[in-house]
Amino acid sequence: MTLSPRFNLTVGLLAIFCLAAIIHILVVLSIPHNVQHSAYDNVAAYGPDRQFNLLPDIRPGEEALPDLDPAMKHATCRFQLDNGPVLFDASIPVSFWSIGLFNAAGEAVYSLNNRTAGAERLSMLVLTTEQLSILRENPPENLEDLIVIETEEPISGFALLRAYVPHGSRATDVDQALKAANCTGI
Amino acid sequence: MTDQSVSHATRGPDQGRADGSSFSESAWYGEKLPRAIRPYRSHPVRTLATIALVVVLASLLGISTAYLLIEREQPLNAVTIGPWHAYPKAGTADADPYSVAIYTRGAVIPLANGEGLALVAREDSAGQQLDPTCIYRIAGQTPSARLWTLTALDGNGHLVETLPGRGNLVSSDLLRAQDGSFQITAARNPHSGNWLPLAAAAKASDGLRFVLRLYDAPVTTGAALDGVSVPLIERTGCP
Numbered sequence A: 001m002t003l004s005p006r007f008n009l010t011v012g013l014l015a016i017f018c019l020a021a022i023i024h025i026l027v028v029l030s031i032p033h034n035v036q037h038s039a040y041d042n043v044a045a046y047g048p049d050r051q052f053n054l055l056p057d058i059r060p061g062e063e064a065l066p067d068l069d070p071a072m073k074h075a076t077c078r079f080q081l082d083n084g085p086v087l088f089d090a091s092i093p094v095s096f097w098s099i100g101l102f103n104a105a106g107e108a109v110y111s112l113n114n115r116t117a118g119a120e121r122l123s124m125l126v127l128t129t130e131q132l133s134i135l136r137e138n139p140p141e142n143l144e145d146l147i148v149i150e151t152e153e154p155i156s157g158f159a160l161l162r163a164y165v166p167h168g169s170r171a172t173d174v175d176q177a178l179k180a181a182n183c184t185g186i
Numbered sequence B: 001m002t003d004q005s006v007s008h009a010t011r012g013p014d015q016g017r018a019d020g021s022s023f024s025e026s027a028w029y030g031e032k033l034p035r036a037i038r039p040y041r042s043h044p045v046r047t048l049a050t051i052a053l054v055v056v057l058a059s060l061l062g063i064s065t066a067y068l069l070i071e072r073e074q075p076l077n078a079v080t081i082g083p084w085h086a087y088p089k090a091g092t093a094d095a096d097p098y099s100v101a102i103y104t105r106g107a108v109i110p111l112a113n114g115e116g117l118a119l120v121a122r123e124d125s126a127g128q129q130l131d132p133t134c135i136y137r138i139a140g141q142t143p144s145a146r147l148w149t150l151t152a153l154d155g156n157g158h159l160v161e162t163l164p165g166r167g168n169l170v171s172s173d174l175l176r177a178q179d180g181s182f183q184i185t186a187a188r189n190p191h192s193g194n195w196l197p198l199a200a201a202a203k204a205s206d207g208l209r210f211v212l213r214l215y216d217a218p219v220t221t222g223a224a225l226d227g228v229s230v231p232l233i234e235r236t237g238c239p
Helices: A005-034 A039-046 A129-137 A141-145 A168-180 B002-009 B013-018 B044-071 B097-105
Strands: A072-080 A086-091 A097-103 A108-113 A121-128 A147-151 A156-164 A182-184 B079-081 B084-086 B116-121 B135-140 B147-153 B168-170 B182-187 B194-197 B209-215 B232-237
Touching: A005 B044, A005 B097, A039 A072, A039 A156, A072 A086, A072 A168, A086 A097, A086 A168, A097 A121, A108 A147, A121 A129, A121 A141, A129 A147, A156 A168, B044 B097, B147 B194, B168 B194
Parallel strands: A121 A147, B182 B194
Antiparallel strands: A072 A156, A086 A121, A086 A182, A097 A108, A097 A156, B079 B084, B084 B116, B116 B209, B135 B182, B135 B232, B147 B168, B147 B209
């Protein structure tokens, strides 16, 4: 079965590389399933679900969540569509704010900023297709004015609201506006 | 003992034929046949050891390459413009497995498409690694955006203590030339004009990263990233 020592070595090396490639791919694919703290878990540390929780200011060594902008103030809200639709409602009196919706895996589902929202006030309804059809039978008055985000599955996830603080003197205003932001059912 | 082995080795062909051993089974296993047609005799221990060695080496190679790629924290499908890299697909459902692994492992919440785009620089325009003890000049124009911020981070992406307490610059507070271009000096010690403070107590090994976050920028909402103007990063001096 053995042709020559060099042949054996070649077969051995090929086997090592093929197996290494398979293991490499398996390791990379398995990392997302084995992380200890996902962004969805981390957000829970700042307060109860289904309400906007103000994150502490971003300072060196005490960053609430990784990779946030120190020029902004942030508030997060965790939600599960299994428990009913979520209505985001906020009025933030600064020149720039944005909101990103992320699922439990940390993928962006939807995002908008105060220009694309088309109004000064953020009012956005997130719900499943099924919940929307139930809602349509007896629609609330302001359904036409809401930004409606439909998801196919009842996702769990979180929203991150970013508000620009143009100057230190505006910080308390922004804090108040973020604390007053709603993330509740209809 | 020595005599016996010598006599065995020097046994001639005539002697072998005389006792008929070249037609016996044991002669098949002799060293005289070419390797390819020599019958196979199994060596279970040697086979097992070989398989174990292959598996161990392959695991080491596979796991270490995966670790190195993930630990680099640089997703593979980067869009590169000058010294800046952007990862517009990272953190979305279309992301490649490497950036999914990097982002979920770091629990990073990306800047989503509708919010803006983050550009990261780890090297200057000449291709040299950024060094927090040096002085850099960041000049030019940014892609159009309603608001942008420039932040100095260490090599691991964390904020650092600086002399004035801030580590970032905001577009609205910037001094600009008449054509809208700007010049920023990134240094540890105060500079006139637009000063981006770097870490107050940093060693070269701490690393440096500039993050340019463009908020509400058309480049994130469909317009191509090619051909946009980005600021240059020049090293002007090192201690």
